[in-house]
Amino acid sequence: MSDLFTRVKLGPSRRQFLQTVAAAGGAAMLPASPGTGEAFAQGAGDTLVIAAPATPQGLDIEFDVSIGSIDSLGALYEYMLAYEKVEDPNAPGVLREDTSVHADKPNNMALKGRLAEAWDVSPDGRSATFKLREGVKSNWGNLFTSKDVKWTWDRKFNLKGQGLFQTAVLGLNSPDQIKVEGDYALSFNLDKPNPLLLKQQCNLANPIYDATKCAAVGGSADPWAVNFLKNDSAGFGPYKLAQLVRGQQAVFEARDDYWDTKPAMKRVIMREVPQSASRFSLLQGGAVDIAQFLQPRELEALKSQKTVAVDAVNSSYMIWLELNAKIAPFDNVDVRRAVNMAIPHDEIIRTIYYGYADPQTAPMPYIYPMADKSFFSFNYDLAKAKALLEKAGAGKGLNTTLSYNAGDPTQEPIALLIQTSLRQIGIELTLEKLPAGVFYENVTKRAKPMIFYLDSPWTPDPGYSTYLYFNSKSYVNYSNYVNTDVDALITEGLGTLDNAIRLEKYKKVQKTLMEDAPWGFIAYPKYTLARKANLKGFTYYTSNNLRFQDFSRR
Amino acid sequence: MLAIVSLCARIAVIRPRFAVGYLIVAIVAILAILAPLIAPYSPTEADSTNFLQSPGGSHLFGTDNVGMDIFSRAIYAPRIDLTIAILGTVLSALLGGSIGALVGYYSSGRGIRVWVSFAVMRAADVLQAFPVFVFAIALVASLGQSIQTVVLAIAFVNAPIYLRLMRSQVLSLRSMRYVEASTVNGLSDFQTITRHVIPNAMAPVLAQLSINVGWGILLTAALSFIGAGVRAPTPEWGSMIAMGFQNVVTGQWWPSMFPGAMLAITVFGFSLVGASIEVLADPAKRRQLLNDARQRPAGRAAAASKRQSLEQV
Numbered sequence: 059m060s061d062l063f064t065r066v067k068l069g070p071s072r073r074q075f076l077q078t079v080a081a082a083g084g085a086a087m088l089p090a091s092p093g094t095g096e097a098f099a100q101g102a103g104d105t106l107v108i109a110a111p112a113t114p115q116g117l118d119i120e121f122d123v124s125i126g127s128i129d130s131l132g133a134l135y136e137y138m139l140a141y142e143k144v145e146d147p148n149a150p151g152v153l154r155e156d157t158s159v160h161a162d163k164p165n166n167m168a169l170k171g172r173l174a175e176a177w178d179v180s181p182d183g184r185s186a187t188f189k190l191r192e193g194v195k196s197n198w199g200n201l202f203t204s205k206d207v208k209w210t211w212d213r214k215f216n217l218k219g220q221g222l223f224q225t226a227v228l229g230l231n232s233p234d235q236i237k238v239e240g241d242y243a244l245s246f247n248l249d250k251p252n253p254l255l256l257k258q259q260c261n262l263a264n265p266i267y268d269a270t271k272c273a274a275v276g277g278s279a280d281p282w283a284v285n286f287l288k289n290d291s292a293g294f295g296p297y298k299l300a301q302l303v304r305g306q307q308a309v310f311e312a313r314d315d316y317w318d319t320k321p322a323m324k325r326v327i328m329r330e331v332p333q334s335a336s337r338f339s340l341l342q343g344g345a346v347d348i349a350q351f352l353q354p355r356e357l358e359a360l361k362s363q364k365t366v367a368v369d370a371v372n373s374s375y376m377i378w379l380e381l382n383a384k385i386a387p388f389d390n391v392d393v394r395r396a397v398n399m400a401i402p403h404d405e406i407i408r409t410i411y412y413g414y415a416d417p418q419t420a421p422m423p424y425i426y427p428m429a430d431k432s433f434f435s436f437n438y439d440l441a442k443a444k445a446l447l448e449k450a451g452a453g454k455g456l457n458t459t460l461s462y463n464a465g466d467p468t469q470e471p472i473a474l475l476i477q478t479s480l481r482q483i484g485i486e487l488t489l490e491k492l493p494a495g496v497f498y499e500n501v502t503k504r505a506k507p508m509i510f511y512l513d514s515p516w517t518p519d520p521g522y523s524t525y526l527y528f529n530s531k532s533y534v535n536y537s538n539y540v541n542t543d544v545d546a547l548i549t550e551g552l553g554t555l556d557n558a559i560r561l562e563k564y565k566k567v568q569k570t571l572m573e574d575a576p577w578g579f580i581a582y583p584k585y586t587l588a589r590k591a592n593l594k595g596f597t598y599y600t601s602n603n604l605r606f607q608d609f610s611r612r
Numbered sequence: 613m614l615a616i617v618s619l620c621a622r623i624a625v626i627r628p629r630f631a632v633g634y635l636i637v638a639i640v641a642i643l644a645i646l647a648p649l650i651a652p653y654s655p656t657e658a659d660s661t662n663f664l665q666s667p668g669g670s671h672l673f674g675t676d677n678v679g680m681d682i683f684s685r686a687i688y689a690p691r692i693d694l695t696i697a698i699l700g701t702v703l704s705a706l707l708g709g710s711i712g713a714l715v716g717y718y719s720s721g722r723g724i725r726v727w728v729s730f731a732v733m734r735a736a737d738v739l740q741a742f743p744v745f746v747f748a749i750a751l752v753a754s755l756g757q758s759i760q761t762v763v764l765a766i767a768f769v770n771a772p773i774y775l776r777l778m779r780s781q782v783l784s785l786r787s788m789r790y791v792e793a794s795t796v797n798g799l800s801d802f803q804t805i806t807r808h809v810i811p812n813a814m815a816p817v818l819a820q821l822s823i824n825v826g827w828g829i830l831l832t833a834a835l836s837f838i839g840a841g842v843r844a845p846t847p848e849w850g851s852m853i854a855m856g857f858q859n860v861v862t863g864q865w866w867p868s869m870f871p872g873a874m875l876a877i878t879v880f881g882f883s884l885v886g887a888s889i890e891v892l893a894d895p896a897k898r899r900q901l902l903n904d905a906r907q908r909p910a911g912r913a914a915a916a917s918k919r920q921s922l923e924q925v
Contacts, residue, residue, distance in 0.1 A: 251713050333860040355664075355677070359862040405660035409678060464839040467858060474678045480657040490757070491839045517710075 067220035092313055103611055106323040106593075107355065108604070109337040109346040113308045117222045117299070118287040120219035125351070126308065130263060133310055133326065134197075135265030135293035138188060138207070139177070139256060142168040143597060149371045153608075154598040157518035159286040159427050159557055164258055166557060172318075173202060173266055173294060173473050174259070183251025183555040185273030188259075190242040194317040197291060202243040206294075206359035209269030211236045224263055227522060227552075228252055250553050252477035253560065257517050258532075262601035268292035279469055282330035296321045296607040305330055308608060322595075322610030341366060341588055343346065348604075349588045353467060354412035357586055361449065366477040368415050373585035374423040374514035377415075377472075379460070381580030385507040385537040393576040397508075398436035399443035401578055402479045410453045410471050414586055418579040421571040422523035423600075425513065429563045433572040436579060437539070440546045444483045459507040465494030470512050501536050508578070511536060516601040528571060539576035623904040626679065627891075633884025640878050644690040653681035655847040664864050674866040676856055686871050687848035688841040690878065692848045696759060697828030700766025701821055707767060708774025709817055713810055715775065716782025733779075736772040744769045748831060752840045762841050766828045777820060781813035788812075815893035822889050826882030833875050849875040 062301035114130045116122035141155035156168040163169075165179055194202035214221025214234045228248065230236070235247045246255060258264060272283035283292070290530040291299050297317045301309040310326040329346070331337045338356040341349035344365065352360070353430040360366045381388040381397060388394050416424065419431035447453060460476065462469040470491065477487040487508075490498060500506050514532075515523040525548050526532055530540040542565055551563040586597050587604075595608040622630035638703070643650070652670075654657075659679030667674040673682035715732050718725035739747070748765040755761045767860065776901060794804045797897045833850030842848045849871040856867025877915035 310738045333858075335858050338861050353858060355859065355862050355864075402660065409660040470844055470855065474658045474680075475660060475846065478678075489844050491844065493839065593714045 063473070065151045072318040073595060084274040087581050099600060100346070101319060104322065104324040106326045106348070106351060106609055107327065107342045107346045108327050108328045108348045109331040110350050111330070111332055111337070112329060112335070113306065114302065114303055115304060117291055118284065119265060120214070120217050120221050120284075121288070123220065123263075126330075128481075128603040129309060129328065129350075129603060130299075130310070131265060132599070132601075132603055133295055133297040133607060134291040134333050135267075135295040136194070137261075137265060139169050140260050141209060142170050144168075146371050146598065148159075149179060149369050150598050151594065152369050152371055152598060154371060155518070155600060157427065159602060167256060169260070171427070173207075177256065178336070179255065183253070184249070184506075185245055185247045185380045186255050187243065187245040190244065191317070193447070194294050195315050196270055197272060197313055197314070200268050200270040202266070202268075202294050203241045204238045204267045205241075205246050206266055208233075208236055208238050209272070209360050210264070210267045215268070217284065218273045218284055224261070226242060227517075228254055228258055229526060229552075234444050236330070241306035244488060251555050252552060253555050254517060254519055254522060254552065257522070261517050262599070263516060265293055265295075268294065277361075279481060283375055284388040297326065298503055300325075306566060311533065318373050319607075321338060322359040322605040334431055336587075339506055344590070347590050347593050347609075350604075352586065352588050354414045354586075357588060358412050360588055367589055367591045367593075369587045369589070369596050370584040371598045372416070372425050373583065373584065373598065373602060374425060374516070374518070375583045375602060376418055376423060376514060377468075377510065377580045377583055378514045378612065379476075379580065380501065380502060380504075380506075380511050380537040381576060382507050382509075382538050383540070383576060384504070384575055387452060387456050388507055390450045390452075392446045393452060393456075394578075395436070396443040396446035396450065396483060397480065397578050398575050399439050400476075400479045400483050400485075401436070401580060402438055402475055403581065404438065405474050405475055405479075407581060409475065410468055413583065415581040415583040418581050420526065420568055421577065421579075422520055422568070423518075424582055425600075426515075426518045426520060426523060428520040430565055430568050433569045434566075434579070435556070435572065437574075440479075440482055447483055447485070452484070452580060453595055455486065457486045457488065458507050459490050461489045461490040461492055461497070461500060463493045463494055463510060463512075466495070466510075466512065467513075468583075473510070476578075502533075504536055504538050509536075512583075514600070518600050519587060520546060520567070521560070524548045524564065524567050524571075525552060528567075528576065540572065543576060544570050544574075617831060618801035619820065623901060626904050627888070627901065630888035630891075633881050633888060636877055636881025637867045637885050638695065640690050640874075644694055647684075647688045647691060649688055651681075651684035653684045655680065655685040656845040658845070664859070664867070665863075667866050667870075673870045674864075676852070676867040677859065677864075680845065682852070682867060682870050684845050685852060686849070686874050688847035689849045689871065689874070692759070692823045692842055692846060693829045693832050693875075693878070694825075695784040696762050696842075697766065697825045698830045700763045700832075701770060701824040703763065704770035704824070705817060705821055707772045709778045709810075710769035711771075712778030713782050713805055713813070716779035717805055717809065718785055719779070719783065720786075732775070736775050739768070740772045744831070745834060748835060749838070749840055753833060757840060759786065759842055762832055762835055765835070766831055769831070770824050770827070773820065773824070774817060777816055778810075778813055781816065782809055785809050785812055812891075816890075819886055819890040819893050820885075822882055823886035825878040826886065829875065829882070830879050 112124060112126045114126035115124045115128060119131055141157055141324055143153040144156040159166050160168050173191055173194065175184055175191045181184045190204055196202065214225050215233045220542045236247050237247060239245055270285065275286040276283035289302060290410050296313060297310040297536040298313055300311045307330065308328045312321040312324045331340060334351060334353050337349040338352055340346045342363065357368045360368055381394045385387055407413065407415050407417060410457060411545055418602040420429045420435035422429050422543055424431065462473045462474055473489050477489060481488055501509055501511060509564045516528050526534050528535060528539055528544055529548055530545050546569045551560045555559060585598055585602055592612045593609055594612055597605065597608045597612050661679065662675050663677055663679040665671050665675040670878035671681050674687060675681055711732060715729045719729040737889050751765040751768060752761050755764065791804060791808055793809050832841055836848045836850030837854040841850055844851060851866045859867050890899055
């Protein structure tokens with residue numbers, strides 16, 4: 059990795075950047091000077107500068123799914139398949155994956171080949187054979203073959219990181235179920251049919267590695283190249299890593315030998331700017347092309363600027379309260395329902411999100427196939443909430459604690475609105491602000507009665523979503539929800555390719571989940587992107603990440 | 613009584629900064645006491661129909677991003693900030709002062725007491741070597757987030773200051789004749805320390821107390837600013853600044869500016885009071901100040917007469 063610091067001549071230096079930051083800061087104070095700092099990004103039309111909340115902590119998806127890491131992944135790696143892209147119906151100029159059900163297309167999905175040129179699913183849905191693309195080279199110059207795919211999936215079995223979830227959700231029990239059928243042919247062989255077999259090939263968590271390079275750098279001491287892939291990449295994507303200085307910046311360079319259309323942005327610089335107000339100022343001053351994860355209030359303020367554009371698309375994000383079913387008072391379903399009845403959705407969306415969100419009306423992203431909002435019955439009604447509390451035997455009121463993440467600036471104001479609302483039905487909340495690291499530790503420990511959670515299931519499938527959050531054996535079932543009927547329905551839905559049967563089963567799952575209210579349903583925040591107006595090509599992915607190769611300048 | 617008031621008034625004229633300090637502290641104390649009567653709104657109730665209202669109209673200082681009235685919260689805040697700072701400072705003075713008195717009294721001579729004194733001073737060195745803020749964060753992180761923890765954090769980070777202060781005072785006092793006389797008269801060490809040593813060593817400690825209350829308020833606010841202090845929505849200046857500072861860049865300056873200004877003014881007030889106590893507690897400075905105050909009317913009359921004669925010329 060050390061040679062990465064010297065092997066390329068980088069873009070603007072740290073000193074130049076700091077000077078520009080200072081200029082942008084000044085520009086933010088002077089509304090009449092929006093062009094300050096413009097020269098930084100405009101000077102290099104094929105350089106994309108991103109102000110990100112964090113640089114990648116690690117580049118290995120097996121162990122790191124932080125924001126910076128997932129943004130890097132789609133640039134450094136290539137995938138077997140991808141969804142076709144369509145125009146976003148609500149955001150002009152924005153593309154998004156076509157994840158809907160297409161009865162007229164093979165496998166009922168709008169898929170296109172990437173590393174796999176062609177594919178065939180057996181009639182019983184238990185196996186899929188892929189014909190792989192020839193002549194594709196990695197960023198280390200190695201030719202892509204079926205051995206790379208096989209090595210990638212073997213790695214998941216051996217490292218037992220997040221990849222284990224990927225294998226489990228497909229029903230893969232052994233690496234032998236993935237067979238090399240030739241240099242450019244490979245098959246997945248399952249015990250039971252699985253509707254996710256093709257969808258998972260598009261999932262951001264399943265990039266294909268350059269096995270030759272990984273084996274060479276890892277040797278016998280590190281056969282799965284854990285140390286190497288944490289700091290560098292070995293993939294078939296359009297970019298290669300030029301520099302990674304954690305906490306400062308990551309630099310990516312477009313590959314001249316990329317097999318598909320060459321990216322318009324030859325160099326991408328991802329700067330770490332932790333404060334959203336600073337990212338806002340940098341974009342406003344013209345020092346960066348993209349300011350990620352701005353606050354809704356800041357997005358509103360940018361709308362009036364001609365040099366800046368804001369895209370907001372319906373996303374797979376969900377924010378909810380984990381109501382821990384094993385901790386009082388949320389071990390009582392009526393208390394959970396009462397809390398849901400008293401969540402002021404409209405106030406939260408208007409006051410905190412400035413309209414950049416919709417009320418959460420289903421236990422899965424509303425943009426996903428088979429999501430059904432008809433079971434949502436928690437419209438704001440304090441009288442009904444109070445009645446439910448009385449039914450639960452807590453008519454005199456109760457005290458509990460709501461924990462939230464100090465690292466997410468939206469959670470505290472949402473907590474305050476919920477606290478004010480719940481007080482009116484006799485629930486007194488103590489608000490507990492937890493530093494980000496401690497917060498996630500508490501979420502996974504499942505030790506808090508009521509804690510915020512913001513997440514998104516990356517695969518657009520009802521079985522994937524509900525298995526992830528509500529299956530009693532799922533690691534991510536942080537609300538400790540157990541319902542054997544729901545477990546059975548989710549598993550049955552994941553065992554058939556018949557969409558009519560799946561729809562019926564997942565309707566039942568959603569109905570039961572709404573009745574059992576394991577979550578305090580809050581909102582579907584939109585995925586937003588604040589960018590320079592001359593930048594185009596933004597495409598929304600359900601994994602909520604950027605892919606640098608999508609962007610170009612007008 | 614009238615003479616005292618008159619003297620105070622004259623001190624206020626010749627040292628106006630002292631008067632400003634006492635005035636600020638008095639106003640803040642009155643606001644803290646009368647907050648429930650003065651505040652037009654609840655300081656902890658969100659009102660989403662009135663979020664980020666600018667100052668004026670029905671909200672004197674405007675509202676924050678969940679519609680809480682900033683004026684109400686800003687005048688409630690000293691209840692928490694002052695309570696924490698005063699309790700923490702008094703606790704640190706009691707803790708550090710009493711240990712300092714013992715260490716100072718027993719720091720010479722022979723035996724185990726000398727070694728204990730030495731060990732205590734080195735422990736104080738270690739404590740003071742840590743940056744105060746980092747030490748306070750570590751304490752809050754290990755003991756949990758609550759008002760009591762912040763009080764303890766303030767007490768611990770300030771205790772070495774009082775320890776050193778009291779020790780240095782006692783070191784000079786312990787060889788005084790009246791201390792020796794009390795020992796000769798059969799008083800125990802405890803009686804000597806509590807009746808004769810500590811009362812005579814209190815003057816600089818009292819001056820330090822006021823300064824440390826200001827620091828305590830600042831530390832409380834700083835801890836709350838980073839989320840390690842009091843819990844939302846408890847009205848507290850630091851947490852109010854933290855909640856509002858992100859809005860400044862989009863033009864809503866009031867959620868953080870008003871609590872920030874009140875915090876700054878209050879700390880300034882306490883430091884002025886501390887400075888005045890330092891002067892009043894020092895016999896030489898006090899004598900000078902009182903002389904200046906007594907001569908002030910005469911001096912003013914002489915100046916007026918001189919001005920009049922110049923005008924006539």
